[in-house]
Every structure is written in structure tokens, then in C-alpha cells.
Amino acid sequence: MKRLPPLPALHTFLITAQCCNFTRAAELLHLTQGAVSRQISGLESHLGYALFQRQARGLSLTPQGRELLPRIQQVFNLIDEAVEQVGAKQREALQLKAPTCVMRWLLPRLMQWQAERPDVPVELTTTVQYGVDFRREEFDAAVIYGTQPGTAQVAHHLFDEQLTPVCSQQLMDGPVPLTSTADLARHTLLHPTRDDEDWKTWLRAAGVTLDKLGSGHHFDTLDLALSVAAQGNGVALGDWALIGEDLATGRLVAPFDLKVPTGGAYFLVYPERPAPSPQLRELSDWLIAEAHSKTARA
Structure with a gap:
């Protein structure tokens, strides 16, 4: 069975894809810009294809990145929903x-x-x-x-x-x-x-x-x-x-x-x-x- 990519790296990809900027993503994730860049590079290496095109004025998603993004969004939405529903059941009122x-x-x-x-x-x-x-x-x-x-x-x-x-x-x-x-x-x-x-x-x-x-x-x-x-x-x-x-x-x-x-x-x-x-x-x-x-x- 192929090993799944680490969840933190997928989350970093999601945030970076939403702003297409390593500096802004680092601020949102409370990481350094270098840490964000390394996580994205490690994820691309794990997947075997590039997710972003590095440009002088920022980033843009590759075709593979654009195809992957909505699926990763769906995964994290499902996680958020599961956590919220379980928490809601624990509330008494x-x-x-x-x-x-x-x-x-x-x-x-x-x-x-x-x-x-x-x-x-x-x-x-x-x-x-x-x-x-x-x-x-x-x-x-x-x-x-x-x-x-x-x-x-x-x-x-x-x-x-x-x-x-x-x-x-x-x-x-x-x-x-x-x-x-x-x-x-x-x-x-x-x-x-x-x-x-x-x-x-x-x-x-x-x-x-x-x-x-x-x-x-x-x-x-x-x-x-x-x-x-x-x-x-x-x-x-x-x-x-x-x-x-x-x-x-x-x-x-x-x-x-x-x-x-x-x-x-x-x-x-x-x-x-x-x-x-x-x-x-x-x-x-x-x-x-x-x-x-x-x-x-x-």
C-alpha cells in the first residue's frame, strides 16, 4: 500500500494554494517562510509532481495542483464536520x-x-x-x-x-x-x-x-x-x-x-x-x- 502524504503538509498546501504566496501562508500557519517552502517541496517529492509554479511575483498552481485542491478542501471540510459533530454530541444543551x-x-x-x-x-x-x-x-x-x-x-x-x-x-x-x-x-x-x-x-x-x-x-x-x-x-x-x-x-x-x-x-x-x-x-x-x-x- 502506498504511504499517504502527511496531513500537515496537505494542510500547508491548502493554505498556500488559497493565497498563492509563501510569505502570507507562513503568517497564517504561524510558521517561517522556509518551513512552508520545505513542506511544499517535500509534498511534491512524495507525490511525484509539482503543485506550484514558482514565479518572480508569486506562485500559481500547476494543472495537477488545480485538480488536487478541491479534493483536499473536501477532505478538510469532512474533518471539520466530524470534529464539530462529535463535539456537539458532548454538549448537554x-x-x-x-x-x-x-x-x-x-x-x-x-x-x-x-x-x-x-x-x-x-x-x-x-x-x-x-x-x-x-x-x-x-x-x-x-x-x-x-x-x-x-x-x-x-x-x-x-x-x-x-x-x-x-x-x-x-x-x-x-x-x-x-x-x-x-x-x-x-x-x-x-x-x-x-x-x-x-x-x-x-x-x-x-x-x-x-x-x-x-x-x-x-x-x-x-x-x-x-x-x-x-x-x-x-x-x-x-x-x-x-x-x-x-x-x-x-x-x-x-x-x-x-x-x-x-x-x-x-x-x-x-x-x-x-x-x-x-x-x-x-x-x-x-x-x-x-x-x-x-x-x-x-
């Missing part, structure tokens, strides 16, 4: 990241999931950030908000953002009820962002102009604005997909029928590689079904 604004929808469903599937626990990390970088963050999956998911990840659409004003029943029963959109001028507006854009979007769609739009209270998160609204201290904008529980319990009421889509949406995402574990796929399918269920969002 699925690691999930989500922005605080989606907690009203997500947290009750994760509690239901844990009650039904205690054998597949989930550890949730909340953040004010709307995205995730799986290259730097060790999460199995994430719920993100935006207009378009990033690359190198599998994305499942959960629901679109639709804004509508919400307040407490106490405010509705007070001396200045909200019987028309014009009544908003006599109430404190609670802003979930610093730029007033959410209210501007809704008021524009409603055909309403307010002279002192930014004179209300501003908050760093949607959750804070909704909490203050529930206490009867103003009118906030709620995302229709996220406030179902608040409306069902009477904690909040929606005085108007108009729901304005913003173009933003919520997605469940996980890395393309490695392939999701059976547990993650099951949780993903369950959350997607919940999001697409009208009764679950009402």
Missing part, C-alpha cells in the same frame, strides 16, 4: 441566541418545548444585537432580525414585522381615549428606537402628522417600551407577531386595526456546515411550525 425584542414570542415556546422534550434542553442567550456571527460565536442556532440573512448560514423565515400601536386598557378607559388616530397627539408616545423611525413609518401609513413626534420617551429596546405602555404610561408600537400573549391576557390592547409592515423579518438561522444535529433540526422544525401557525401568533 443546544445553544440558542436571540435578540431581546423577540422574547415575548420565543420564551413561552421554549418553555413549552422543554416541558414536552426535557431530553433536548436549550440554553438561551439574549442580546440587544439583531444578528449572529457563527465564525466567532459558539451557538448552534439563532433567531435574528433584519431584511436579509447573511451568507454561509441556513435561514428559515419565521414572520414579518408588522407595527401597530398598543397601550393599556387603563389608558383606553381614561379621560383621553384613543378613538381615532388623531387622538395620538394628546398622548405620550413611547419610542422603541432613538430615531423615531418606527413611529414615522406607522404614522405615514395612517396618514397622520404629529407636530411633536419626538417629544415622548425613548428606550433602547422594544421590550422596555411595551412594559411602560402596559403600566398605562403612554402608547408604544408593538410588533403584531410578538404581542399575541400580551393581547390575549389583556396586558395590552391594540386600539387600531392598521398593521404596517416595515420590510424587516425574523429568521431562525444555523450554520451551513456542519449539518445540523437531529436535535437541532427537530427544534428548528417545531419553532417554524409555531411561527407559521395562526393560532400560535394570535
